[in-house]
Amino acid sequence: MLLALASPAQTIKRLDTKHVSESELTTYIRQLMDTAKVTGLGIAVFNNNKPVYSKTFGYANLPDKKRLTPNAYLYGASFSKAVFAYLVMQLVGEGILNLDKPLVQYLPRPLLSYTFPGKLKDYRDLQADKRYEKITARMCLSHTTGFPNFRWFEPDKKLRIKFKPGSRVSYSGEGMYLLQVVIQEITHTDLETLAQQRVFNPLKMFNTSYKWQPAFEDELVVGHDADGNTIDFPRRTDANAAGSMVTTLDDYIRFYTALLQGKGLKPVQWKEMTSPQIRIRSIKQFGPLSWKDSTLNDNIELAYGLGFGIIQTPYGRGFFKEGNDRGWGHYSIAFPEKKTAIVIMTNSDNGESIFRDLLAYAIGDIYTPWYWENYIPWNEKQAKR
Numbered sequence: 001m002l003l004a005l006a007s008p009a010q011t012i013k014r015l016d017t018k019h020v021s022e023s024e025l026t027t028y029i030r031q032l033m034d035t036a037k038v039t040g041l042g043i044a045v046f047n048n049n050k051p052v053y054s055k056t057f058g059y060a061n062l063p064d065k066k067r068l069t070p071n072a073y074l075y076g077a078s079f080s081k082a083v084f085a086y087l088v089m090q091l092v093g094e095g096i097l098n099l100d101k102p103l104v105q106y107l108p109r110p111l112l113s114y115t116f117p118g119k120l121k122d123y124r125d126l127q128a129d130k131r132y133e134k135i136t137a138r139m140c141l142s143h144t145t146g147f148p149n150f151r152w153f154e155p156d157k158k159l160r161i162k163f164k165p166g167s168r169v170s171y172s173g174e175g176m177y178l179l180q181v182v183i184q185e186i187t188h189t190d191l192e193t194l195a196q197q198r199v200f201n202p203l204k205m206f207n208t209s210y211k212w213q214p215a216f217e218d219e220l221v222v223g224h225d226a227d228g229n230t231i232d233f234p235r236r237t238d239a240n241a242a243g244s245m246v247t248t249l250d251d252y253i254r255f256y257t258a259l260l261q262g263k264g265l266k267p268v269q270w271k272e273m274t275s276p277q278i279r280i281r282s283i284k285q286f287g288p289l290s291w292k293d294s295t296l297n298d299n300i301e302l303a304y305g306l307g308f309g310i311i312q313t314p315y316g317r318g319f320f321k322e323g324n325d326r327g328w329g330h331y332s333i334a335f336p337e338k339k340t341a342i343v344i345m346t347n348s349d350n351g352e353s354i355f356r357d358l359l360a361y362a363i364g365d366i367y368t369p370w371y372w373e374n375y376i377p378w379n380e381k382q383a384k385r
Contacts, residue, residue: 014364036378039348042249046341049260062219074246077323084241085307090117093266099138125159141306146173173242181242205251210239223327231327247250274319276303353378
């Protein structure tokens with residue numbers, strides 16, 4: 001339960017050593033949500049790598065006036081990738097996977113012979129481009145495979161390698177799925193079973209799964225567009241490391257606490273996962289400006305680690321992970337040297353518009369690259385209308 005996760009009546013210590021009381025933060029969140037029309041929000045703030053504040057606000061379903069609770073089922077979106085990276089680094093620490101060995105060398109048969117259900121279907125589009133044979137687990141986790149985010153975003157819906165693997169960052173769910181395919185072959189175990197065995201059960205995340213479960217239906221949270229209209233929950237029956245996870249705020253707090261404390265990982269793997277692997281120079285993470293480079297984020301040395309984005313600040317490095325889909329916006333960032341972190345989960349297209357202000361107020365994080373993330377603040381959006 002929530003009260004077991006966060007100690008009562010504590011103040012929150014920010015990065016700048018200033019303190020915010022629980023009541024002050026609660027009041028501020030409610031004001032922000034009301035102003036920006038954010039439907040529902042779950043939040044946890046961590047001091048000394050433990051949750052000191054956790055709370056849910058607003059609605060799980062606005063038309064039905066159903067309140068959001070800590071045990072309601074949320075679509076995890078790309079928070080799925082954070083759990084997957086954690087699982088992968090366990091395998092690396094055990095010598096089961098080498099980050100720099102070409103993935104095709106692990107497969108018992110040619111990659112082009114594999115077929116899958118749904119939109120991912122196969123890898124036959126790559127037949128004329130042998131660069132896929134050089135892709136490694138490190139490239140998949142650092143988003144440097146050369147793949148697009150997903151092939152269905154391409155004009156012709158085909159999978160292609162868009163640049164030399166390992167040479168630059170371009171966010172890719174396709175890369176995560178390829179690594180999932182290989183890990184399932186290496187371990188002879190499907191992703192859902194691996195996650196239950198290695199992450200969900202050990203951390204008592206009994207309400208989390210990479211596959212849709214009928215039990216989720218009663219306490220389901222739906223997404224909302226900018227006007228508060230509901231968006232149906234993606235009930236995904238095929239586990240996908242890139243974005244099929246369903247979880248609750250309470251469960252994700254359990255995972256994030258373990259992540260912050262390095263539980264389940266050897267120190268060398270935890271450090272490598274949360275440290276820079278390659279610099280990011282793009283103006284934006286997505287869209288046309290993701291292919292144009294600049295010095296905009298040189299002050300924070302924006303980079304990608306293994307499953308997490310990385311920044312450098314006066315308070316040491318920070319590692320972050322986002323989650324986004326229609327009707328959903330999540331964000332997490334941790335500053336290990338200060339043992340301070342935050343997790344934000346929203347079921348609203350307006351959720352990301354309050355991230356900049358909320359991060360600054362709650363933990364003193366003014367370093368998150370909100371423009372690169374396209375977290376355009378609510379007041380700037382309203383000024384353009």
